[in-house]
Structure formats: C-alpha cells, structure tokens
Amino acid sequence: MSEVTSWHRLGALFDQAIGYEGTERVAFVEGACAGDPELRRALVTLLEADATADGFMDEAIIPRRGETLGEPSPEAETAGDSADQPSVVPDAIRVGQRLGPYRVLRPLGHGGMSAVYLAVRDDDTFQRRVVVKLVRADLQDADLERRLRTERHILASLDHPNIARLFDGGTTADGRPFFAMEYVEGVPITDYADQHELSVDERLTLFRKVLGAVQYAHQNLIIHRDLKPSNILVDAAGEPKLLDFGIAKLLNPDLAATDAHATATWLRLMTPHYASPEQVRGKLVGMPSDVYSLGVLLYELLAGRLPFDLGNATPGEIERILTERDPPRPSAAVLGPAQGKDETEVARQRALGPRELGRTLTGDLDAIVMKALRSAPQRRYATAERFADDVRRFQQCLPVGAREGSLRYRFGKLLRRHRMAAAVAASLMLALGVGSAGMLAKQAEVLRGREVAERERNQREAVLALVLDILQVADPNVSRGASFTVREALESSAPKLRQSLADQPALRAELLHTTGTIFHNLGLWSRSRVDLEEALSLRRALFGDDHPSIGETRSRLALVLANLGDVETARRMSTLATATARDAAGTLNVDALDLINNHVTVLCAAHDYQAAEAPSAEALALARRSTERPELVTALVNRAMVLLNHGEHLAAAELFQQGVDLLALQLGDDHPRLANPLSNLGSARRRAGDLDGAQAAFEKTLAIQQATLGEESPTLAITLNNLASIFAVRGEHTRATEAYRRAATIFARQSGSDHPRLLFLDIRIAQVQIDAGAPEAAIAALQKSLEQWRPILGEDHRFMTLAELALGQAWLAAGDLETAETMLRAAHARALERGWDREAAEGAEYLGALESAFHNNALGIPERAASLAASAVP
Amino acid sequence: MTEEATQADQPSITALLAAWGHGDGRALDALMPLVYGHLRALGANILRGERAQHTLASAALVNEAFLRMADMEKISWNDRAHFFALCARLMRQVLIDHARKHLASKRGSGSEDLPLHEAAAEPxxxxxxxxxxxxALRRLAERNPQQARIVELRYFGGLDREEIALVLGISSATVTRRWRMARAWLCSQLRGYDESSSWAPARR
Known part of the structure; x- marks a missing residue:
C-alpha cells in the first residue's frame, strides 16, 4: 500500500472510529485493523491524541475578531464603535439599521446588560419577528465571543413550549455580541396574575408551568441565573414564556467566585430581589440558585410582596439579610401591609379576603415556599421538579413529599456526554438502583410509612451524586484516553467511596460489592479484594451470617481469592456461599445458579475436579432448561473445564465452542466476555492435539484481552502462558521464552512476587531451555528456583514436584542418568501419592524417556531399565 | 494602535487585492511584500518577550491593525477569504522566521533543527x-497537503470553517473532519505520544 493510500485509509478509519465510544470504539479499531498492527498503532495513537486534544490549537495564534466573512456586514457606520471605546450607548442603533442578518424595527427597552430591539430577519421568507439583544459594549470581554460560539448551540437546542427560543447569535461588525430570540408578546407573570385576578390555585398551576420549563432547562444542564417576573412573560393565551435562559452565565461566567467588586457590579446590573444568597456572595451558582429565585417568585405570586424589603440596601447589607434572616412566612406576611401594598387589595386580587388568604397559605404552602427560600442551597429543593411535585401534591391535597430528585437528570445528561464511562455507571446504577430498591422494599414491608420513602430517596440521591462524581472523573478531558477511562474513573473514586455513605452501611456495602465486582471483571484482583472484603464485613455486621446478600459477596470474593492464588480460603468461602443455594430438600435453587457456577469455578481453580464433577453437571442441566439465562454460558464453560480435566478433551472443546458461539450470538464475536471461553477452547483443542486450532483461539483471546484490559492484566498473562506452551511444543524456543517472561512480569506485578504461578513459569522457561539444547542452564535455573520457593511453598506443593520433575528431565538431557533417576523417582512417587494426576503423568513420561536412555546407553543396565519400566506404568 | 503606519499603505493594498481578485496574477507579486511587511511588524509584537507568542496579550491590537491593512468594505467577501488565506501563509512565515532567529540568537548558532522531544519537553x-x-506541518504536508493547509488557515490565519471551505473549495463538513484528524496527528507528534513517529514516513 502506498503512503497516500495508507494515510487516506487511516483518515477514513479515524473518521469512523470517532463515531464510536468506549468499548464499541475499541471493538471497531480491533476489527478494522485486524492483521495490521502498524495501522492499529497509528490509529490508536491518533485517537488517544484526539481524546486529549481539547483546546489544542483551537484558538488561532492571532484570533480574529469583529469580522465574520460568512455574513455580509454593510453597517460600516457602526464600525466606529470600537470595543476600545468605553461604554457605548446602546441606543446608538437606529431603526432600520442592521445587526447581522436582522433589521431593527424598533427599540424595546434596556436590560441590565443589553439593549433590546424588535427586529426582523430579511432573508427569512416568513419575515419572522425576533427580539435582538445587543450586549453593552462595556460588558464584553475578550472571551465573550468564544463563549458565545460554544454555548450558543446548546442554548439554541432548548426546545420547550414555555421557553423563548434562542434562534441565533453572532457579533456585529464592531465585535459586539448579539442574540436573536423568539419575540414574546406578554406581560410579566406577577402583573398577569394580578390583572387577571388569578386564584391561588390558578397561580400555582401557572407557576408549575414555569417550574416545568426550568426543570427542562436544568435537565439540559442550563441554569437561568436571572429568573424574575420581567423574564417570565405570560402571553394572551395565558402561557408563560421564560426569556434569556443561560444568557446571564454567558455574559458573566466568572460570576462564580468572583471578587467583591465584580459582585457589586453584577448586583447593580441584575435585580437583587430575586438573587439567591450564594449569588449575592459571588459563590458558585447551580440549580438551587434558580430554585431560590423561583421561591421568591412564588412568594410574590402568593403573598403579593417580596420576602425581604431590600429597599436601598448595599450589596453587603443584602448579603447579610439573605444569609442571616428568614423571611416572614407568606401566610403571616399577607396579614399586614408591606412594600406599599394594601393587604385587602392583595387578597382581592386572589379572589379572597385577607384572613382567608392567610389560612390558605398557612401550613403546606408556607413550608413549600420556605423550603425553596432556605439560605443553604443543599437544604432547598434539589430541583425544580421536586419543587413542582410538592406544589402539585398540595393542589391535589396529598401530603407534601417529593419524588426522586434532580440528580437523575443531570446523571442522564452526563451519561450521554460520557458514553465511555456509561458501562461502569450503568452497572453501578443497576446494582444500586435495583439492589437498594429490592433491599429497601423489604425494609419498607416491615416499616412502611413515609420515613422509609424519605430514606430511600436520600440514599438514592447520595448514590446518584456519587456516580455523578465518578462520571465527572471519567471525563476524557480529565483522564487520559478511551482505554483507561473506566479503570481510572473507579480508582480515582476510591477515596470518595470510602468517605461517602459512612452513615449508611447497607448502601455502602452494596456500592463496595459493585465496585469490587467491576474491578474483578477488569482483572484488578487486589483492588477487588479490598472492596469485597469490606462489603462482606459490613454485610455480616448488618444482616448476620445467613443473609442472601452475604452469599453473593462471599461467592464473588471466593472467585477473586482463587484468582489471587489463595485457593483454600476461596474454597471455604465459596462452600459457605453455596449453603444458601439449596432449599431444605437439597434441590438446587435456580436463582442461586450463579453461586453454584462460582463454586465450580473455584473448585476448578483449586484443581479439585472430582469435587466439581457433580455440581458442574447439575448446574449445566439446570441452566439448559432456560436458554435465556445468562448463567448458561458459565455453566457450559465450567462443565467443559471439568471435562477437560477428566481428559475428555473433545467433549470439552465442544462445550467451550457452544459457550463461545452463544456469547458471540448475544454480544458480538469480539466482545470482552468471549476471552475466557475462547482461551479454554484453545486449551481443550491443544490437549486434543489441534495445535493450529488452539493457537488461533489463543491469539483471538489475546487480541480481545489487550483491547479491553490493557497490557497489565493477569488474565492476559494466562493467555500468554498458553500461547507460549504452543510455541514450546512447536520448538519455537525464542517466542516461547519471550511469552513466558512477559507473563511472569505481569503476574509478579499484579499478584506479588510469591505467587506460585511464577514458579510454574520458571519451570516452563527451564523446559524450553532443555528443548533448546541448553540443559545446564535449565539445571542451574531450576535449582535456584527450588531453593527460592522451598521456604514459601514447602515441599508439599504440586509445583515443587513439577520443578523436581523438570530438574530430573534436565539431568536426563544433560546425560547424568543417575541423578535424573533419583530426582524423577522421588518426584513421581510424591505425585502418585498426592493424586496429582498431571504431575504423575508428566513424571511417568520422563521416566519413560529415562528408560529409553538407559536402553540406548552404550553401557546398558537392563535390570534398571526394567525396574524403571515397571514404575512408569501407572 | 499602529494606525498611522497602516493607513499610508491602505489604498495600494486594497487596489492590489481587488486586482488580484479580478485575476491579475502580478498583483499578487506586488501584494506579497507589502502584506509581509505589515505582518512582520505584527509578528514582532507577537513574539516580543520570552513566552509572549503564547499569551498574545496584544492580540486585540494586532487584530485591529490586521484588519485595517486593507479597506475591507471595498473587497468582496470571497476575495477577503482569499486575502486572509494569503495572510495565513505569510503569518506562518513571519512567525517561524522570528522564532528561528530568536532560537538562533539564544543558541548562538543558526541550527534549524529542533528535536521533537525537546519541543515536547515543555508542553x-x-x-x-x-x-x-x-x-510537523511540513511532515503533514508530505502526507496530505490539504490537511496542512487547513491547519495553516485556521491556526495562522484565524479563518473559520466556512472560510476555509471556501478557500479550498471543499465542504465545511470536510474541513471539520480533516481538521480533527490533522489536529490529533499534530497533537500526537508535538506532545510526544509517539516519539518514534515511524508510521507512514514521508516520501523522500
């Protein structure tokens, strides 16, 4: 392929790949680059760079301003209004003048930040009338245009019947930003309500529409920041329209944590009466700030006056008032004159007398308004939706209580933004949402009542908040790239997990169980163990020893321990876990299939295939009854594993193949979950003598593992080991040794340098040396290994025996038959005695070789050969 | 404001530009040194001080002068796009010349080669x-000249998507796609993602 073609191909693949996220992207890359590692590397490099390239070279080295070639700009006369000139009077715009594509019809007034005009778009066949807001020249800053560009389309995407559309935005020839918005003919909501003498109930219904619009914007992560009656107009049909969503933030993003001077400026610009305490203080402003402003609005709609009489208070005084004082309850406020309003007039406008109005407001409505007006943001309604829900409940005479909170919406939005982390989030959500609902439902059965509902809601919100945090860490801008996101997101959330939910141990246990499970699935066993052990101890303390959730955690922990090499503890743990899997009659409970499957897995890890025989057959039979069950695949491959170790290689390969096919059908043929059964399929084929088939299966396994787990996973090391063994059989010594070494490096890093598998790999590497004709090197290496491992494993370990057998084999190859015989006899005898079938078989094989060696030896010692032959026969 | 300096040349640049726009190839030859002279003055501003090229505190000022070089109102916007494209090319030249001189004076030699990893050491x-x-742009141009041009127009010329599309005669969606890949590739080259950068070596 030529340079040009390959670059073109790389470009085409890059364009396609960025259309995918997360594991889908990984799968795409693997598929598209199969067989072309160079291309794959180049593509991955590009994608990784792309993931972190945000901001890189985004700004031209010389940013241009005030000149948009896409739009003709004949209003040369305004070009004199340079941004350098202080405070241009907004009314400098004349009727008939053009702002971008818009022609000004007439001025509509001044906002604090802008001059407002009615305008029409000339090139629009519908001659649509719009409101154009021209930002005050002295308010624009160097960043404004960039912010406009980035936020404009988000704001323009707000599509809600009660929100005025933002059509367009741009800059005039002299660089002044403008917005073109839907023109709404209407009056401020408070005036409308009074003019039409709306009853309290009608006012609440109208107000709920406002809340609905705010809720919609909040779901899209847009905060208004300047909600007030003049921004909420009601048209002739009685429909409220919210204006200027998000504009306040666009114009002053530094409102968060800005200095006192800027705050004072801001307060001058906006109406302080509707500002939240945190806004006045210049703190970070979020959804609760809008809730506060809406609280002020509701107060005014109901009581006909503002909660505080701020009069001519200075910003400092305003801050103190809002932070330190509670406003009078609306029901109390309406009983006296205030702010130039007569209480009788206020009540009349609500079709009531003053006392009636007071009574109507007393209680629930007071509580609702006061909750929205709390000075601590976290103590207000978390969302407009909750706020609306309470209002609705009041109107329906239901007890005031709220449904689920705001976080779900923010969460959903974030999920859409960060698909990469969606998998993690989804499993967390699933486990926690479903899990806690189930658990809490049981508690609710006992307790019933509102406290439970309240607690459930709080717990869910706590979890959602936490997941939200995790997702934010998972932002590709924060972490490094696609392939690391999931793992890094979880790891960096660990400290937060520990701190959070300290007062909610049940939920904390569930969260830890989930993260432990995810870490386990990622192959990060040590990390998984920490979380699962804590989950287990929490659950035992909470529920005692017999609770089903404990079996679940124990079972998972057993798998992890087995992976980590602590097989005996794993086995004990797993046996305890399965105690709950059978009913009183001893029949296997189908819902506990997972536990049995795990148990078989652990027994296989313990190489106790005798013990695994019955449960593996039983689990498979049970799982086969319902092919829909996800446990079927596990049951299939577990059973295959047992068969494999019973020497039924072909039958095992058949079942592994079934498992692989089933998974490929369900998930696609390069899904991460295929890795294990594929690997085992390779083992079965290898033992059945199908080296090519085995190698193909292992290589496919390796590709999937590398794509999904990175280069550090212990499961990857297992595959490397398996591939190495095929290379060894084929006499490809260098490739074999290299693969074994890579495997050893990974094991040592992941499981510690005293994992018995490392000895196993030492042995295999030595055996490759023997095959490669270097038995002396093998002898030295094996002697060193035995010395090194004896204090750790003792004599009584199958790998020690295997090492001795290999040493005997090495002596044999080196020609020292005497020493070889001594070693092999002792090791073989121990293998037989312990019932280590594979070691015994290996020993028998070497003894057979020794026998031939004696026969072929020129000296010839027939009686010894005969005795060897006798001991080699099992 | 560099108004005095620019105003003197204004008519001639405008006239040349218009002539160029009408297909007079010689106008371009006359135009180039004039524009280059202006841009050199701007470049000096930009590169003043150690790290000034990245902060561009005087960007607004520079931009102003940049726009006043020619009387924009008298030139069609199609020509303007090409004018900015021209400026982009020249601006790159000016900035690189400056940077090179700066480096040479710092090192006391005229060495042009800056090893990539050194550049990446100070990301x-x-x-x-x-x-x-x-x-890196030269290497990119050897692989795909159009992508290098897109980067130049956007980064050195400040042209937006539609303008680049116009200048290069491709769709703006194509501009967006090719820019993203070019940027990722440059990012990988300049941030040391792939220090060997051995893939798809340039044609020699």
Missing part, C-alpha cells in the same frame, strides 16, 4: 512550540 496545552509545529 503547552493549547499552543504548540512554533518551530516544532512548523516542522
């Missing part, structure tokens, strides 16, 4: 080292 999240970028 700027938003703006790459100019000399390293220039070299």
């Amino acid at each position: 700027d999240r938003r703006h790459p080292d100019l000399l390293a970028l220039d070299q």
